[in-house]
Amino acid sequence: MKTNKILEHFFERGGDWMDRTGKWDGILMGDPEKDVDRCLVTWIPSLKALRYMVDNQIKLMICHEPLFWTNATTIEVTPETELKSDFIKDNDLTVMRLHNAWDGWPEIGTLWAWAKFLGLPSTPTAVSADGKQHRYDIDPVTVEELAKSIAKRCAPIGEPMVQLTGEASPVVSKIGLSTGIVQDLDEFLRMGCDCSVVCSDSMGTWNHTQKAEDRNQPVICVNLGTTQEPGMVSLSKYINDNIAGLAAEHLPHGNMFELIG
Secondary structure: OEHHHHHHHHHHHOOOOOOOOOOOEEEEEOOOOOEOOEEEEEOOOOHHHHHHHHHOOOOEEEEOOOOOOOOOOOOOOOHHHHHHHHHHHHOOOEEEEEOHHHHOOOOOOHHHHHHHHOOOOOOOOEEOOOOOOEEEEEEEEEHHHHHHHHHHHHHHHOOOOOEEEOOOOOEEEEEEEOOOOOOOHHHHHHOOOOEEEEEHHHOOOHHHHHHHHHOOOOEEEEOHHHHHHHHHHHHHHHHHHHOOOOEEEEOOOOOOOOOOO
């Protein structure tokens, strides 16, 4: 199956959440006419993942993030970028990115897969205007119990502990959820959430954490890589179930850091 036909599969079935300009969704490097029958699905197109492709004779990668650590359309040529691009060219690899394409896919895309992984209801109670923040209503539970439950579920991905901002004792039932950098704590409040589960990309500076604490808004934070992994599993399954002639293998990344103490 030609690589560009695989990309067309998603564009033809996707909605207005898709990016058709090539910045967020498209073929990053390689031959769009390449015939493939296998692909590697992984969150980040790291050198480690690219080497795995070569070792396992896989010619197509479908990833979620950019090749060169930025979403900028113009990339400065450095020894680091050359190392990666030369490796791709020398080994005749093709890299396709599905970011907005899979983030917004209803019911099985990144955010829905993350919610399912955490054991939240299958249908959100409320969705933000941009579709990137959900609210899920659950049986009342203390913030501490919710945080411990999330940590237990995330442990197999490599994150057995989560960060909590705010008091642990309040009872909550309206849970805000999102992934990636587009997570607005004010929007979660407007949606009626009494606790929010966010990722490290949205809580990267002290002011977000302090604002949440000052207004008694409990926030549970996990690493971005942890939130993305269930979506890569669901993408692999989607490909295997819906694209005839293409077999997907999932390469986990998981949590991006290791706790040492």
